[in-house]
Amino acid sequence: MTALVLETYGRECWLKLPGCKRVATTKDHVVPFSHGGEDVLENYRPACRSCNSKRQNRVRPGYGASVVVVIGPPASGKSTYVAAHCKPGDVTIDMDRIARALMPYDPPASHTYPQHVRHIAVRARKAAIHSATRLRERVTVWLIHAVPTGADLAEYRGLGWQVVTIDPGRAIVEQRAMDQRPEEMMLHVRRWYSLHGEAEKPAPVASPGAPTTSAEPDW
Numbered sequence: 767m768t769a770l771v772l773e774t775y776g777r778e779c780w781l782k783l784p785g786c787k788r789v790a791t792t793k794d795h796v797v798p799f800s801h802g803g804e805d806v807l808e809n810y811r812p813a814c815r816s817c818n819s820k821r822q823n824r825v826r827p828g829y830g831a832s833v834v835v836v837i838g839p840p841a842s843g844k845s846t847y848v849a850a851h852c853k854p855g856d857v858t859i860d861m862d863r864i865a866r867a868l869m870p871y872d873p874p875a876s877h878t879y880p881q882h883v884r885h886i887a888v889r890a891r892k893a894a895i896h897s898a899t900r901l902r903e904r905v906t907v908w909l910i911h912a913v914p915t916g917a918d919l920a921e922y923r924g925l926g927w928q929v930v931t932i933d934p935g936r937a938i939v940e941q942r943a944m945d946q947r948p949e950e951m952m953l954h955v956r957r958w959y960s961l962h963g964e965a966e967k968p969a970p971v972a973s974p975g976a977p978t979t980s981a982e983p984d985w
């Protein structure tokens with residue numbers, strides 16, 4: 767079957783995740799075997815060995831959950847954007863909310879959660895991402911990833927996940943950070959703009975309906 771897949775679809779890896787070898791030598795399931803994907807030509811695409819093992823059985827567009835990664839500097843309005851666009855049954859993975867849920871009281875907005883809470887939250891978030899990106903249900907998984915690296919973004923794009931950038935502009939973000947947790951948040955604000963640059967024009971924060979495909983967002 768592998769030879770037939772390569773003969774039919776060519777030898778270019780269809781995933782192109784970071785570290786991709788480009789030349790496909792394996793067959794990758796479109797719908798993973800664990801999701802009921804069948805052993806037929808139409809359900810395979812050529813992939814290099816590296817990408818094939820990296821993808822595992824995570825969803826790609828066309829079946830199962832749709833993943834929307836929401837990125838942007840602190841206090842840019844990522845959670846607000848998700849709240850405005852989500853529908854019943856959707857899943858949201860938000861580090862800040864996970865950390866808050868682990869605390870036995872509701873901390874004020876200006877509160878920085880302790881290091882041990884962050885440690886637990888990071889692991890909980892990772893487990894949530896693992897499960898949510900393998901959902902068969904046709905829901906949207908909103909993954910808030912504040913400041914992703916270039917490799918993270920390359921992986922998201924390789925998997926066909928939509929990436930939405932929320933950036934109302936540096937001046938607004940800095941003002942909000944100063945009003946909340948200046949020391950901690952300004953660090954992240956600077957990190958965001960050094961990695962992703964400043965948007966030429968502020969991104970639209972919320973438009974009605976599902977976010978449009980942004981294969982090449984401004985970062």
Ligand SMILES: [Zn+2]
Pocket residue numbers: 779780781782783785786787788813814815816817818
């Ligand atoms: Zn590859």
